[in-house]
Amino acid sequence: MGFDVEKVRALYPALADGRAWLDGAAGTQVPEPVIEAMSDAYRAGLSNVGAPFESSERSAGLVAEARAAVADLVGAPDPACVTFGPTTTALTYRFAATLSAGWNPGDEVVVTQLDHDANVRPWVQHAQRAGAAVRTAELDPVTGELPVDGVVDLIGERTKVVAVTAASNVLGTVPDLKPITDRAREVGAISFVDGVQHCPHEHVRIAELGADFYATSAYKWAGPHLAAVVADDPWTLQNLHPDKLVPSPESSPERFERGTNPFAQLAGAVAAVEHLADLDGAASGTRAERLAVSRASAREHEEQLAAELFDGLANLDGVTRHGAPRGRVTPTAFFSVDGKTPRAVAEALSERGINVSAGHSYAWETVHALGLGPQGGVRASLSHYSSAEDVARLLDALGELAG
Numbered sequence: 469m470g471f472d473v474e475k476v477r478a479l480y481p482a483l484a485d486g487r488a489w490l491d492g493a494a495g496t497q498v499p500e501p502v503i504e505a506m507s508d509a510y511r512a513g514l515s516n517v518g519a520p521f522e523s524s525e526r527s528a529g530l531v532a533e534a535r536a537a538v539a540d541l542v543g544a545p546d547p548a549c550v551t552f553g554p555t556t557t558a559l560t561y562r563f564a565a566t567l568s569a570g571w572n573p574g575d576e577v578v579v580t581q582l583d584h585d586a587n588v589r590p591w592v593q594h595a596q597r598a599g600a601a602v603r604t605a606e607l608d609p610v611t612g613e614l615p616v617d618g619v620v621d622l623i624g625e626r627t628k629v630v631a632v633t634a635a636s637n638v639l640g641t642v643p644d645l646k647p648i649t650d651r652a653r654e655v656g657a658i659s660f661v662d663g664v665q666h667c668p669h670e671h672v673r674i675a676e677l678g679a680d681f682y683a684t685s686a687y688k689w690a691g692p693h694l695a696a697v698v699a700d701d702p703w704t705l706q707n708l709h710p711d712k713l714v715p716s717p718e719s720s721p722e723r724f725e726r727g728t729n730p731f732a733q734l735a736g737a738v739a740a741v742e743h744l745a746d747l748d749g750a751a752s753g754t755r756a757e758r759l760a761v762s763r764a765s766a767r768e769h770e771e772q773l774a775a776e777l778f779d780g781l782a783n784l785d786g787v788t789r790h791g792a793p794r795g796r797v798t799p800t801a802f803f804s805v806d807g808k809t810p811r812a813v814a815e816a817l818s819e820r821g822i823n824v825s826a827g828h829s830y831a832w833e834t835v836h837a838l839g840l841g842p843q844g845g846v847r848a849s850l851s852h853y854s855s856a857e858d859v860a861r862l863l864d865a866l867g868e869l870a871g
Contacts, residue, residue, distance in 0.1 A: 471748045471765035477853050479743070488822045488858040493637055493665055493800055493829070493849035495687045498736075502691060505739035509732040516728055527731040534734035535721075537741040538696050540756045541689075542663070542682055543673035548702040551721040552729055556664050556683045556695045557586040562724065563681065563697060564590035566710040567629060567658060573599035576626045578657075580605040581833040582614045582641060583633045587662040587683070588833055591631045600628065609838050612639040612791020619643075620651045627657040634666035634677065638831045638847055639791040640774075640800035642666065649678030664688055668851065669770060669798045671763035674700050690852075691740030692733040697724075747852060766852040773850050773859050774799035780863035786870030790838050790845055799850035805870050810846045813869060817846075820865045822858075824848045 477483050479499040489497060509530065515523035517531065535547035544550060553559035577595045579588045581604060595602050605619040614632075623630055630652040635642045649659040661679035663672065668689040674682050679700060686694040699705045705720040712723050744762060745751065751761035778801060781789045786806040805813045814826035828835045828844035835844045848862055 470750050471762075471769055473769060473853065473855055475749075476747060477855065480853055483853065486821060488861045490848045490850065490854065490858055490862060491823045491825050492668065492688070492851035492854070493847060494825045496668065496690050496851050497853070498692070498740075499690055499743050501743050502736045502739045506692065506732045506736040509735040514731045527729075530731045530734045530738070531729055533738045537738045537755070538684070538698060540759060541672065541741050541744070542667065542684060542698050543675065543756075544698045544700070545675075546702050548721060549699040549705065551697045551699075551705065551724040552734070553695050553697070553725065554693070554730075556662070556685050556697075557590075559683060559695050559697045560586050560660070560662075561590045562710060562726075563660065563708075564594045564629075566708050566724075568594035568598050568600075571595065571598035571600045571628055574626055575600040575628050576603055576624065577601075577628055578603050578605060578619065578622045578630045578632075579833075580614055580619060580632050581607045581837040582636050582639070582643065583631065583662060583831070583833065584637045584664065585830045585832040586664075587631045587633060587660065591629055591660075601626075603627075604833070605632075607641075607791075607834065607837050609791075611793055612636070612641050612838075613793045613795065614641060614643040616644050616647050619648045623648075623651045623655060623657060625655055627652065627655055629658045629660055631660045631662070633662040634679075634682075635663070635669070635798045636791075636800075636831065636834065637665045638800065638802040638829050638834055638845070639793065640665075640797035640802075641791065641793045642670075642796040642798060644795070645677050645679070649680075652680075653678065665798055665800070669767060671760055671767070674698060680704055686733075686737045686740055689740060690743055692730075692736040694730060694733045694737055744852075770799040770850055770852060770854070773854055773856060774801075776856065776859050777801055777848065777850065777862070780859070781866075784863070784866055784870055787866055790840070799854075801848045802845045803848075804840075804845050805866065808869065810844055813846045813866075816869055817862070817865055820861070822862055822865055824862070 482497040535550040667684040745758035747762040748765040751758040810826035825847040
């Protein structure tokens with residue numbers, strides 16, 4: 469009983485190719501239960517919702533089940549808090565367009581250098597259209613941390629939105645969000661938290677973060693390509709009115725979902741949440757209770773591997789890790805190898821059977837704040853299915869390349 473990484477890995481068909489899959493931050497692989505759930509949904513037959521026959525009712529049921537599953541995953545108080553969309557980028561643009569409708573010259577939005585551009589550019593572009601000011605919180609380029617005071621001090625009486633990440637997608641930094649979201653709430657601003665790299669590694673409770681909105685992508689936590697923005701309360705959504713088709717639903721969250729939902733992917737998302745809830749064989753009780761136990765066990769496993777990775781990188785001559793936050797981090801490392809471009813390093817590692825990412829990874833503000841420019845760095849990111857052997861293979865290969 470407990471977390472057994474070999475049993476977990478056996479559920480992932482892609483891992484059978486023998487490669488070290490260290491690119492989870494770019495997208496995780498998918499276990500058999502998720503594959504089967506999606507296949508079963510198609511086999512049973514799916515129709516659009518609202519029709520008086522079984523396949524339509526089945527689709528409606530999948531939507532309801534998926535909202536409940538994601539609500540459990542992030543600790544939302546009600547499934548009606550969950551809005552689905554194709555990607556986090558698309559959903560963030562959708563919410564930015566809706567929230568900015570009431571902005572005026574002199575209003576302000578706060579973004580950070582730690583964020584993925586999906587939680588920067590939509591707010592910047594809509595602020596510019598409204599004549600609102602953009603205030604950018606700077607990260608510490610040495611530690612890779614986001615100083616809390618540097619964000620809080622930018623939030624004022626004219627602030628409309630504070631867009632901040634819960635975990636950097638390249639540095640792994642997990643900022644202290646509560647003082648930031650508390651200050652936003654004090655001045656009546658909306659906090660929009662990017663949880664895409666946070667949700668795969670933490671037991672999320674949206675109320676503890678203080679977020680008004682929390683974004684997550686299922687394909688970063690062993691699910692299909694599907695995203696969700698979760699509100700802290702159904703009321704938060706009910707008071708927003710996005711552009712929509714005249715005959716499309718007036719109800720919330722449906723009015724935020726443009727067009728037909730991908731029903732089979734929703735079935736896969738439910739299966740992915742169930743899979744995460746069952747990672748620890750000792751977990752029991754409701755799905756929310758099992759998630760609490762299993763996410764903690766997976767986190768402990770990832771922390772052990774991350775310590776080996778970080779220590780190993782620190783001991784390699786010719787390898788520089790960018791940002792080494794002192795506080796809580798996700799198991800992600802961003803680094804460079806002397807004399808080699810990030811792309812060349814990734815290609816050399818691929819030849820050795822190791823998958824890593826290279827480039828800016830859309831952390832546009834981050835790579836420029838670090839002085840790396842568009843070429844960025846190399847990113848190795850661990851997942852709950854990563855093994856000690858994966859980490860050892862990476863460190864051995866980097867030792868060869870750096871030497």
